[in-house]
Amino acid sequence: KTADSAPVIAARERLDIGAGTLSNTDHALIYSDGDMSIGGHTDSLNHATGEGIRLENHSAQIEAGGSLTLHMQNVDNRDIHLVLSPEPVEISREHHHEFQLNGGTPRYDANDPRITADTSSREHHLTTPEGGAKDFYEFYFDRVTAETQVIHKDPAEILSGAGLSWQGNTLTNQDSRIVAGGDLTATGAVSNLESQGERRVTETDQGTPQAGSGSRHHKKPGKRTTGKKKKSRVKTSTYGPFVTTTTLPLHLMRYEGDTVPAENPPSVAGRPPAAVSLSAASVGSLVSSTGPADIPLVPDAHPLLSLSLPASTAVPLTSADRHIPGTGNALATVSPAPDPLPPAVSPEMAFSELTHAQNVSPLIVPAGQHFTLTLPPENGHGDTEIRLMTPDIRLPDNSLF
Known part of the structure; x- marks a missing residue:
């Protein structure tokens, strides 16, 4: 492969390849508009026969419009350029304010109409569908979701419009696609492997206005001996972090028969195209048309009000120079072109x-x-x-x- 061009082997009707080892890498394409057969060697009729030793299809494509036959002992279909983020990347952050009765199980959002929370009176009180109490918990926290990101993918593809048959010892399909429009048959051990990501959900009060005090225990007042009633007590503590980690499927691998490759969807049955009709009274209305769109041009529909010209030291334009031919209008202003744009901003800049x-x-x-x-x-x-x-x-x- 050169800097901007990958090699291609193609045939209009049928392609036969006989090779002990075949390596197809980095966007190289082996294509047949009809059938394709890959084996160990070719016979007197130039048809592929026998069994080859190894086929490597690494971030490249092997495709037959018809049937595809592979007689190779070992087939390695692999994305060699896959790059995942080293750590899960934050994708969402939700702010939460919740209440829970002491000893109760469910938590309730502070905006839940089924509850009433009084935390400003002398005696704090929480009423929920479970009942009411002066002893309850209040939580302030953020729920942060982070997921592994696919920074770059370049899957290998083995595709056929009809049936796809492989005969050999081992076939490995790593983060790539083997898809047949007809039957997909394999004689040998098939290993479909897919890199897994990680979803990490963290609940914490860090980064919130209540950092360090996101968990609050409202306790009922003690018994009064003399004087005024005692107030409710509030004990604060840090909330979290509580981390839950699960496996995240990245959907990088396909191994399917009797289907259509997603990259080559069938054409949709024809329907009358929509044409845009422009007029001074109605702009942008959609009409049904079976022929080319007829778009009339209406003079003076959008009069020109200003024009930007290159900077010049020449004599300023007169009113005659500002006249727009074919109209009764003239340019309202004439301004020099702006200075060249500054250098573009790169993501590495603070x-x-x-x-x-x-x-x-x-x-x-x-x-x-x-x-x-x-x-x-x-x-x-x-x-x-x-x-x-x-x-x-x-x-x-x-x-x-």
């Missing part, structure tokens, strides 16, 4: 490092990766950070033509 010009510049985020921008405390909106992720859009680097 907010404090940004200049005023860079604050209004587009932010470049690597495709498929999460980026968190921590806001300065004076932003005044109560928000502390912005999270975003750009889609992973990559053009193929192999081509049949």
Whole structure:
């Protein structure tokens, strides 16, 4: 493979390959518009026959529009460029305020209409569907969910439009796809392996206004001996952290027959296309059309009010120069072009490092990766950070033509 181009082996009707060892890597494509057969060698008719030793399909593609036959002792279909985040990444944070009777099981959200909580009077009291009491708990905490992220994936694919048959000793399908439009048959040991992620849910009062005192035990007042009634007592303590960790499926592997590869969905039956009709009275209305859209152009529908021209030391434009040909309108203002945009902001830059010009510049985020921008405390909106992720859009680097 070169820097921007991957090799291709293709046939219009039928492709036969005879090889002891076949290595297909890094977006290389082996394709047949009809049937394909891969074996140890070819016969006098150039048809694949016998059994090869090893087939490696690493982050590459083997595809037949018809049936696909593999007679290889060992097949390794693997994503060799998979990258997962080393630690789970925070994806959500929920603020919670809950109440619970002492000795009770269920917890109730503070906004639950079924409960009444009085924590400001001399005697604190909680009423729930279970009953009421002056001895209860109050909790302030955040529930933070973090999950393993797929930073980069580049699965290998073995695909057939019809049946797919493999005969050999071992077949390993690691974080990749083996999909047949017809029957998928295997003679040998098949190992479908998928990398697992982790979902981590943490409940803690750290990072909240109640940090260190998120758990509050409201105790009923003691007995009065003389004088005024005693007040309810509140004992505070740290809430959490309580961590629950579970396995997170990442859905990186497919091994299916009698199905259609997701990358090549069937075409949808035709339906009348929608055309846009523009007019001065009604703009953007949708009409049904069976032919090309007829979009009339209405003069003066949107008069031009300003124009940005390159900076120049020439004589300023006169009113005649500002006249718009074919109309009775003229440009209201003429302004020089703005200065060139400042250098783009990279995700590695801290907010404090940004200049005023860079604050209004587009932010470049690597495709498929999460980026968190921590806001300065004076932003005044109560928000502390912005999270975003750009889609992973990559053009193929192999081509049949």
